[in-house]
Amino acid sequence: MTVYFHLSTLLSHEGAFVPRVPENQIHGIKESTIKRVCVSKTIEGCFTAIGNGQNPHDANFVRRGYYVLFKIDTEKLGIEKRHIVSSRQIYRNGWVPDADVTKEHWITKSFQVPKEEMSYIQIQSFKQVQTMAYPYEVVNLARNGDQGNVESIYKKRYSNPLPCVRETVSLNYQTSKGLTGKERFMFVQGEEEKETVIDFLTKNYKVELLDRCKDKIHFRLLEDKELLPLFLTNLIASWTNTDDDNRVWHVLKNTFYKVLTCKRYKIIKRIEFICYML
Structure with missing residues (x-):
């Protein structure tokens, strides 16, 4: 049995999930046409992933801390291994550069989360750290050791600032x-x-x-x-x-x-x- 989590900012969400391609794939270096439901192995990973570049404290305050938390039990919902795209695969293909940090997985099958696996929560506080999220190709070149360290390789290949993610390492919430x-x-x-x-x-x-x-x-x-x-x-x-x-x-x-x-x-x-x- 594998359990994933999904965090929604829409309290009207009733737990029906249908795979789709997001309209704005703002994080991806390469666009993916895979229809999916984005989930994570941890609640902290979910919270990190929904930041979209916003100041997390400001964004959480605007929502007054309210979210719907879905617990997705793959065995109960009939989600098989073939229906899951792993965070490793997502990261290595460059679809979501911070998937290695958020542990984002994709589920490619429609499913309905039962009410007993849904929780209305209020996130009251959280702790974050700055984590680098270098593309896999850069990390892989650095591992070979013949083109310099990961930071120098990134600077040679990209004109963008160093890819830093505000990773949520702990959070406090109440239902x-x-x-x-x-x-x-x-x-x-x-x-x-x-x-x-x-x-x-x-x-x-x-x-x-x-x-x-x-x-x-x-x-x-x-x-x-x-x-x-x-x-x-x-x-x-x-x-x-x-x-x-x-x-x-x-x-x-x-x-x-x-x-x-x-x-x-x-x-x-x-x-x-x-x-x-x-």
């Missing part, structure tokens, strides 16, 4: 399963967003507010309760934290809160998807 006595915090920006989230939190959960920092709300749960509605509230409130004259955002936000009161979560996720597309 949406709220447990009595557990302390949690939420990222916020601006007083309007903060008050919106606090209002929803105090009306729908038994909590003890511990602190209201500039960019965080710190609280302790006084009951066991699912936190996904709170995650969605926080996320949608952050997206509507825009110009007051933007009527589209405000209509969507008001619709969202009405739907949330009715606990129609499938519709909530559709609203989240619409906001994401906008």
Whole structure:
């Protein structure tokens, strides 16, 4: 049995995966036409791979730390070895130069992750190190030892800066399963967003507010309760934290809160998807 992970920034993702060729293969030296679902052997690898060159702390804050984590058990899902392109193969073909760092693998078969293998999570903190991600052909030439070291060979062949990756080596996250006595915090920006989230939190959960920092709300749960509605509230409130004259955002936000009161979560996720597309 082999287990892989996939981390999605879209909370409306329901676990149906269909292989495809990404529209923007921004990391690849060579384009690959292989239709695939990108996965990694570690959650840290997933988080490293979705950075896309952005400052990871800023990107995580914009998302308020929320993701859907999928655990992909190849044996349970009928994914065979022939359906998997290894990180070694991806790296050596130059399709994704940092695949050796992220341990990115490709699955070439469609599959549906069961609900019990899905988790809504909030990444609260992480540690990263700078790791060099030289192309395989450069590393291979350096191993032969007759053309210099890996850095000098790279500089001779490429005009780009040295290929450095912010590799995530550890991260701390919590799931949406709220447990009595557990302390949690939420990222916020601006007083309007903060008050919106606090209002929803105090009306729908038994909590003890511990602190209201500039960019965080710190609280302790006084009951066991699912936190996904709170995650969605926080996320949608952050997206509507825009110009007051933007009527589209405000209509969507008001619709969202009405739907949330009715606990129609499938519709909530559709609203989240619409906001994401906008």
